Amino acid sequence: MKENVASMIVFLLLLFLNIRLLKGQSPPGKPFIFKCRSPEKETFTCWWRPGADGGLPTNYTLTYHKEGETITHECPDYKTGGPNSCYFSKKHTSIWTIYIITVNATNQMGSSVSDPRYVDVTYIVEPDPPVNLTLEVKHPEDRKPYLWVKWLPPTLVDVRSGWLTLQYEIRLKPEKAAEWETHFAGQQTQFKILSLYPGQKYLVQVRCKPDHGFWSVWSPESSIQIPNGSSKLGTHHNKLNAYIPAKITRQRRLHPAAFLNANPITAQR
Numbered sequence: 001m002k003e004n005v006a007s008m009i010v011f012l013l014l015l016f017l018n019i020r021l022l023k024g025q026s027p028p029g030k031p032f033i034f035k036c037r038s039p040e041k042e043t044f045t046c047w048w049r050p051g052a053d054g055g056l057p058t059n060y061t062l063t064y065h066k067e068g069e070t071i072t073h074e075c076p077d078y079k080t081g082g083p084n085s086c087y088f089s090k091k092h093t094s095i096w097t098i099y100i101i102t103v104n105a106t107n108q109m110g111s112s113v114s115d116p117r118y119v120d121v122t123y124i125v126e127p128d129p130p131v132n133l134t135l136e137v138k139h140p141e142d143r144k145p146y147l148w149v150k151w152l153p154p155t156l157v158d159v160r161s162g163w164l165t166l167q168y169e170i171r172l173k174p175e176k177a178a179e180w181e182t183h184f185a186g187q188q189t190q191f192k193i194l195s196l197y198p199g200q201k202y203l204v205q206v207r208c209k210p211d212h213g214f215w216s217v218w219s220p221e222s223s224i225q226i227p228n229g230s231s232k233l234g235t236h237h238n239k240l241n242a243y244i245p246a247k248i249t250r251q252r253r254l255h256p257a258a259f260l261n262a263n264p265i266t267a268q269r
């Protein structure tokens, strides 16, 4: 009799489990915190990817504690950063502090916790791209025209107080060219491009990076038409360089002056 009851219980348990499995229900898979980013070293956001779906409604809880402290806090704001995110406002962001962050996924069948993510805000800064990129062709007297590129730091970043120091990179190419030409601009927010293919439309972008963080994405493209060159020879060679690379060598031999244009795009700060 006892045996019967025991096997009955086992049977029922298995049946219950089977029904759960048939319905595809299980505890949720382990979530994964895939990114934490601060746009200006004053606030930050972390995002996670849910693990395997347990087939049931799942709640996610992000908790953190600061290294050296025992108090655990829950995420102060699940909304601002979009789905599966936690936003830490200025009030909740301290620098020179390591945050130890985990996400707990829970449904009726159980729970699973992500691996911890260690975050030091100083090292996760990825600014927005620079803004107000402007292009202008300058025509100095008796010199070749050049392209003057200017921009402003991203709006959120406080560069005036030196809270964050940004370095810039610009890249440009004739509209139809495949390859970008990249120039490092240091901390300046302007750059001169001295030698260009005349008569071409150029696309230009700029991006920025703080000392310890990551490059921003490239700003939206700005474009400008470079006027046709004044010197016929220069124009000719530039066009050859641009479109018929195989002939450059012969041109160089014929016209030593072409060496000056061998690297058609040169730049100076």
Ligand SMILES: *[C@@H]1O[C@H](CO)[C@@H](O)[C@H](O)[C@H]1NC(C)=O
Binding pocket: 104, 105, 106, 111, 112, 113
């Ligand atoms: C995850 O959440 C569940 C439900 O609130 C709780 O029982 C479990 O202890 C939590 N796990 C961790 C590691 O915090």
Ligand SMILES: *[C@@H]1O[C@H](CO)[C@@H](O)[C@H](O)[C@H]1NC(C)=O
Binding pocket: 057, 058, 059, 106, 107, 108
């Ligand atoms: C998820 O959260 C809601 C609202 O707090 C609660 O009513 C529900 O019981 C939770 N579900 C689980 C599986 O923990």
Ligand SMILES: *[C@@H]1O[C@H](CO)[C@@H](O)[C@H](O)[C@H]1NC(C)=O
Binding pocket: 131, 132, 152
């Ligand atoms: C930057 O561009 C925006 C939008 O075009 C404009 O409103 C703003 O005044 C510009 N800022 C500066 C400093 O030029």
Ligand SMILES: *[C@@H]1O[C@H](CO)[C@@H](O)[C@H](O)[C@H]1NC(C)=O
Binding pocket: 199, 228
């Ligand atoms: C400038 O280039 C365009 C296109 O290549 C051409 O149609 C035009 O005639 C040129 N203008 C001058 C003044 O050379």
